[in-house]
Amino acid sequence: MKKKNLLQRTIIIAIVTVVGLYIVIGPRRRPHLRDFTWTGIKSTLRDNIHLGLDLKGGSHLVMRVKTEEFLKHLTEGNAVAAQNAAKDAGFEIKQARGEATPGNYRVILEPADSSKISEIQAAVEKKVELGDRAGWVFSSPNGQAVWTLTAAAQRTLADDATQQALKIIETRINALGVAEPTLQTHGAQSSHQILLQMPGVTDPERVKKLLAGESRLELAHVVSPPSPAPSQTYATKEEAVASLNSGGNIPANRRVLEYHERMELTTNAQNPNEAKPQKWVVVEAPAIVDGSELRNASAVPTRAGGTDEYEINFSLKKTGAEKFGAWTGANINEYMAVVLNEKVESIAFIKSQIFDSGQIEGRFTKQSAEDLALTLRSGALPAPIEYLEERTVGPSLGQDSINSGVNASLVGLGLVVLFMLFYYRGSGVNAVVALLLNMILMMAGLILFGATLTLPGIAGIILTIGMAVDSNVLIFERIREELRTGKTIPSAVDQGFGRAFITIIDTHVTTIISSLFLFVFGTGPIRGFAVTLVIGLLVNLFSAVYVSRTIFIWHLGRKQKVESLSI
Amino acid sequence: MIQVFKDVRIDWLANRRWFIAVSILLMLVGLASAIVRQATGRQAFNLGVDFKGGTVITVKFKRRPADDAIRSALVGHGVRDAIVQPVTDKNDTVLIKLPLEGQEGSETQAKVDAGRDEVRTALNTFGKEAEPKYDDVNADPNAIYKIIGTDAVGAVAGAQLRNKAIAVTLAALVGILVYIALRFEWTYGAAAVIAVFHDVLVTLGFFSIFQWEVSLTVIAALLTLVGFSVNDTIVVFDRIRENRRLHRRDSLYKITNDSINQTLSRTVITSGLVFLSVLAMVLFGGEVLRGFSLALLIGITFGTYSSVAIASPIMVWWEQRIESANRAAALSFSKPVKGGVQGTAKTSSREAVAAGAGKRSRGASRV
Numbered sequence: 056m057k058k059k060n061l062l063q064r065t066i067i068i069a070i071v072t073v074v075g076l077y078i079v080i081g082p083r084r085r086p087h088l089r090d091f092t093w094t095g096i097k098s099t100l101r102d103n104i105h106l107g108l109d110l111k112g113g114s115h116l117v118m119r120v121k122t123e124e125f126l127k128h129l130t131e132g133n134a135v136a137a138q139n140a141a142k143d144a145g146f147e148i149k150q151a152r153g154e155a156t157p158g159n160y161r162v163i164l165e166p167a168d169s170s171k172i173s174e175i176q177a178a179v180e181k182k183v184e185l186g187d188r189a190g191w192v193f194s195s196p197n198g199q200a201v202w203t204l205t206a207a208a209q210r211t212l213a214d215d216a217t218q219q220a221l222k223i224i225e226t227r228i229n230a231l232g233v234a235e236p237t238l239q240t241h242g243a244q245s246s247h248q249i250l251l252q253m254p255g256v257t258d259p260e261r262v263k264k265l266l267a268g269e270s271r272l273e274l275a276h277v278v279s280p281p282s283p284a285p286s287q288t289y290a291t292k293e294e295a296v297a298s299l300n301s302g303g304n305i306p307a308n309r310r311v312l313e314y315h316e317r318m319e320l321t322t323n324a325q326n327p328n329e330a331k332p333q334k335w336v337v338v339e340a341p342a343i344v345d346g347s348e349l350r351n352a353s354a355v356p357t358r359a360g361g362t363d364e365y366e367i368n369f370s371l372k373k374t375g376a377e378k379f380g381a382w383t384g385a386n387i388n389e390y391m392a393v394v395l396n397e398k399v400e401s402i403a404f405i406k407s408q409i410f411d412s413g414q415i416e417g418r419f420t421k422q423s424a425e426d427l428a429l430t431l432r433s434g435a436l437p438a439p440i441e442y443l444e445e446r447t448v449g450p451s452l453g454q455d456s457i458n459s460g461v462n463a464s465l466v467g468l469g470l471v472v473l474f475m476l477f478y479y480r481g482s483g484v485n486a487v488v489a490l491l492l493n494m495i496l497m498m499a500g501l502i503l504f505g506a507t508l509t510l511p512g513i514a515g516i517i518l519t520i521g522m523a524v525d526s527n528v529l530i531f532e533r534i535r536e537e538l539r540t541g542k543t544i545p546s547a548v549d550q551g552f553g554r555a556f557i558t559i560i561d562t563h564v565t566t567i568i569s570s571l572f573l574f575v576f577g578t579g580p581i582r583g584f585a586v587t588l589v590i591g592l593l594v595n596l597f598s599a600v601y602v603s604r605t606i607f608i609w610h611l612g613r614k615q616k617v618e619s620l621s622i
Numbered sequence: 623m624i625q626v627f628k629d630v631r632i633d634w635l636a637n638r639r640w641f642i643a644v645s646i647l648l649m650l651v652g653l654a655s656a657i658v659r660q661a662t663g664r665q666a667f668n669l670g671v672d673f674k675g676g677t678v679i680t681v682k683f684k685r686r687p688a689d690d691a692i693r694s695a696l697v698g699h700g701v702r703d704a705i706v707q708p709v710t711d712k713n714d715t716v717l718i719k720l721p722l723e724g725q726e727g728s729e730t731q732a733k734v735d736a737g738r739d740e741v742r743t744a745l746n747t748f749g750k751e752a753e754p755k756y757d758d759v760n761a762d763p764n765a766i767y768k769i770i771g772t773d774a775v776g777a778v779a780g781a782q783l784r785n786k787a788i789a790v791t792l793a794a795l796v797g798i799l800v801y802i803a804l805r806f807e808w809t810y811g812a813a814a815v816i817a818v819f820h821d822v823l824v825t826l827g828f829f830s831i832f833q834w835e836v837s838l839t840v841i842a843a844l845l846t847l848v849g850f851s852v853n854d855t856i857v858v859f860d861r862i863r864e865n866r867r868l869h870r871r872d873s874l875y876k877i878t879n880d881s882i883n884q885t886l887s888r889t890v891i892t893s894g895l896v897f898l899s900v901l902a903m904v905l906f907g908g909e910v911l912r913g914f915s916l917a918l919l920i921g922i923t924f925g926t927y928s929s930v931a932i933a934s935p936i937m938v939w940w941e942q943r944i945e946s947a948n949r950a951a952a953l954s955f956s957k958p959v960k961g962g963v964q965g966t967a968k969t970s971s972r973e974a975v976a977a978g979a980g981k982r983s984r985g986a987s988r989v
Contacts, residue, residue: 109839112707112708112710115709115717237778238778239675239775239776239777239778240675240775240776241678241773241774241775241776242773242774243731243773243774244774248773250678250775446709446711446712447709447710447711448707448708448709448710448717449689449707449708449709449710450707451705451707451719452910452911453689453690453693453705453706453707453910454689454708455688455689455690455693455908456907456908456909456910456911459906459907459908459911460903460907460908460910460911462906463902463903463905463906463907463908463911463915464899464902464903464907466899466902466906467898467899467900467901467902467903468899470895470898470899470902471895471898471899474891474895474898478891510838510839510842510911510914511838511839511841511842511845514839514842514843514845514846514914514918515846517846517899517900517918518846518849518850520899521850521853521892521895521896521899522849522853524892524895524896525853525857525888525892528888528891528892528895529857529888529892532885532887532888532891535625536884554864557860557864558856558857558860558861561805561856561860562852562853562856562857562860564801565798565801565802565852565853565856566849566852566853568794568797568798568801569794569795569797569798569848569849569852570794570849571797572790572793572794572797573790573791573794573845576786576789576790576793577786577787577790578783578786578787579783579838580838580841580842581787581790581791581841581845584842584845584846588849
């Protein structure tokens, strides 16, 4: 065999092994000598390899969806919609309001002419989701049109809101990259609770904040004289309310919102959410479009090349874009507010018709902008969330079961090693070396990918080890076959590797293809399985074929003429 | 050199009818178990907390027993499928999760209460529960523990996740089929995928018949056995492909038998090693991993069996059909005959091919 080839192979293998080993047992900081003692390595391993809920435990969070807030919001929205519907149909409405106390939700219209109540009812129910079918029962006490939400409908709506919240939280937690969480409903159905368990997250406070982020985005028309006059703002809330001339009340079709004007910020870029001089603006209700019409949102630096300040670009879905395009086309030079969670983030005047995209400016840091974009993308929570309980829990598989599982696996592995050494003699050493290297490199791969190891992941490792042993068995059996046909040892080794390699490629590629499906489209446990399997098999092509081959080349090259091969 | 097999000459394909009959029987028994159980209002599969939700019982102890002791107390009182999860920031508290009894979706307070009573009976082996008048277990001098919370929990893997998992796995199988079809023939791909289906169905059959608990870990085991089974099948197919190139004159029947025999020592060694490791896990891996290791053990056994006894016969049968159809087509093309006669020409030529293949292989095995 060629000496140069062997040298090159040895160097490659040495480098890969050292790098892989360092990734596994080396600390992610400047290493000290004591990191390479037994206890040091053990503690580094604990830091490097993330174990999932089933193997290590994690945090246990119980949260409640405040469905009463959802119903309140719904009631108020319906009151505005009902008023607009009645006005569109030509009825004069003195006052419209939504009444919301826990267990009691009512939409009340006070018409100027109480004799027209049944016509108003018909006009409103045609356009708005009110009426018996929607669970809102109509009555007309004291010349008012009143719709009351039935208890059954309250339950259904609240349950739906909880389910929707569960889905949104799932989207958010997946987008955040928290690996392998479990999410389930908790408590009696009427308690609207969600239980989230997640493995050791480094920053649980950030996760908590992000999950509960309401991120209700609205684009609303500002009540103001059009540009070039400056937008109308008020120094105090009272002043803003007074401008409405409605006797100190805010009518259903107006909202008075806080506004932190950007130009006047006395910032501290580190803490953009600090109290700042605030103003108030009046906007029209309902908003032009809201977050449910959002198609995408992403965080971008405010200035090209700048990295300290971020803003959020968003685009709208088709229906939202149509609404928005029609409104902006008809309201050139009017002021529009970007409202986020009941606060005005920015005000801009409409220069020309805009259809489907816009920005939220607001001096975000990179992380706050990315978090906000993420919560916007996942859709607004139907209702705010409160955390009821936070605990740390142990592994769900139980430490004792894990210990016995580990022991059993070691017994199994020991049997495999013994058999290989016994059956294939000298060549068995090849297989064992290749297997060891495979496991080191697989661990290194998992650490590089930041994967979280769970039981399904371990199943992937078991399959990898099985296929790694199989690769060696295939090669050795093939070499033996070639030897039996009377070939010389070097050519039998050559042929054996060559033939077995085709088979190994086929089995590996097939499994990698199917695992890629599982990885890309799968969730939770299925994904965990696929990650370890793909990494393990890629590594195995290197360790079982390349490394094992190199050992043979080295062995055969030591003597001028090879008479026997221990296989 | 020690060797498992030397120069084996077994006519595997001669027994294909038996193999396939046994497999169909096994699948039917499993299927029948699932259907009968479902129809009579019992559960087709014993689904765990992960799949159908259950009850979480929070217990506070004066001095917490080991998880293992709690689990064996529960098993001793018939509560088999509980998850015992200690709360690590309060070292006196344990969460015990029980699956709901009976059909999923029928979640009632009565069942939650029944679960709590079962746990209470089991925990009474450690000592008394605190009297209801005491809020805390430490306030009652005679008590050992107190159940401080009972909550229903929903499924971790709800119907949506389950359906998605099945869809993704099917997509992965299609991927396998396409790759094998590209590298070999599409009949090889189809045969491999049918064999995998067979393995999964037989394994699930065992879980239905014996009502072993199906948890998320069992799903992981099923994915693993799919991998092993496909791997085994491809090794045999690869040899068939190679031998077809080397021995162009031999029939597919003989080549398939030879290929199975040539790879037999590899099959036995690899499967045997994996079987041994998994057996170690079944024996010493503990109660919680039992479902996982049993699924693997059964799956690997049938995965190995199916690559020899299911995938190869199906592939040979299919290829022979195609071959005879082609030959019949060629015949009818060279000698155009009328409809009625054409039919008999086709069947007779297929018989001729099958007989020829059989004769040739018998001749070869005597050499």
